[in-house]
Amino acid sequence: MxxxxxxxxxxxxxxxxxxxxxxxxxxxxxxxxxxxxxxxxxxxxxxxxxxxxxxxxIGSNMVKEEGYEDKEKSNIDEKVKIAKEAAKLVSDNSIIILDAGTTCMEIAKELVERKNLKIITTDILIAAYLMKYENIEVYCTGGRIQSNIGSCIDSHAMEFLNNINADICFVGASAINEDLDLFTFLSDKSKVKKAMMNSSQHRVLVTDNSKFNKRSFAKICSLKDFEIVITNEGLDEDIKYEIANKGVNIKII
Missing domain, CATH: 1.10.10.10 (Winged helix-like DNA-binding domain superfamily/Winged helix DNA-binding domain)
Structure with missing residues (x-):
């Protein structure tokens, strides 16, 4: 092993x-x-x-992955607000990458009135939701599907992402530690998220404030690798200061 x-x-x-x-x-x-x-x-x-x-x-700030149905019920009002703010960054005729997860699903719902979008996603549920809209050209990266989550997480997904050029990506995180490093539950998933970011001209982190001061298994990157962070009210003032100090634009909704 x-x-x-x-x-x-x-x-x-x-x-x-x-x-x-x-x-x-x-x-x-x-x-x-x-x-x-x-x-x-x-x-x-x-x-x-x-x-x-x-x-x-393992301390109490370590997080474990919930199934999709549990995630759907968690902080849904905050996720909708974050999604509405994120959608403001998308123009017609854009190429967008949406990470897997319920926050990005809410972003997808906000984009269905846009014209001539190309949306690439690692989430089979997001792809299935968007496929009925003729104004949106939908791509799912493919690859092995994470059970009970619906996320594409293997080298096939990375290869797909490494061969595209997107205008903007929206990425989520399972946990953000005290040093403002982002984490997820699987090393394969962290690699896929990095590939999303490397393939995009602009990078946006979408996360509710419950993910801060938490830890998980696989590091993705530093928060400073994003241009914008969109989160909800209630974030500690010290964290806001540290985010701004890293040169990242933070939007509190």
């Missing part, structure tokens, strides 16, 4: 069980206890967990 795969499984195991000992993990993954200690030390440096005597724990 590759180290990154083992780290992911260790993270998921401790997230589920709240804690684990070195000996327990060594037995589960059939490796030496020294290997597990090195794994845990590296994961602590990456702020994925906290080392304790004989093992590790």
């Amino acid at each position: 590759f180290q990154l795969d083992r780290h992911k499984q260790i993270y998921e195991y401790i997230l589920k069980n709240k804690n684990a000992t070195v000996n327990e993990l060594a037995e589960i993954f059939d490796v030496a206890t020294m290997t597990i200690r090195r794994d845990l030390d590296k994961m602590e440096r990456d702020r994925l967990l906290t080392r304790v005597f004989g093992g590790a724990v």
Whole structure:
């Protein structure tokens, strides 16, 4: 097993069980206890967990991925407001990339009256929603579909994205830590999001304020890699200051 795969499984195991000992993990993954200690030390440096005597724990600011139906019910009013603000950045005759997720689904709903759009998405549900609109040319990146989420997450999706040139992309994040680094749950998903950003002239982060001061498994990028952040009211003033200090335009709705 590759180290990154083992780290992911260790993270998921401790997230589920709240804690684990070195000996327990060594037995589960059939490796030496020294290997597990090195794994845990590296994961602590990456702020994925906290080392304790004989093992590790995961704090309450670590997040786990919800299924699509749960995400649909979470902070829906905030997501609609964010989507309406995001849609203002889209002109007719544009090429847009929409990340997977319920916030980007709300953006898709706001764009159906625009003329002559090309929309590329990694979300099969967004693609299915938009396909009935003749004024929108829809592309789904394809690739392996994440179960219970509907997101395309493998190298096929990355290859598709690496070969296009979009005007703007709208990207979401599962967690944003205290250093304003963005995270998601899967390393493959983080690579796909990076490919979206690399293929777009303009980059917009769309996220509700519940994602801040949280951590997850796979780093995507720094928040400073975006031109604009759109989020909802209630964000801590210190976080607003740090975002502005990075030269990023923040829109609070």
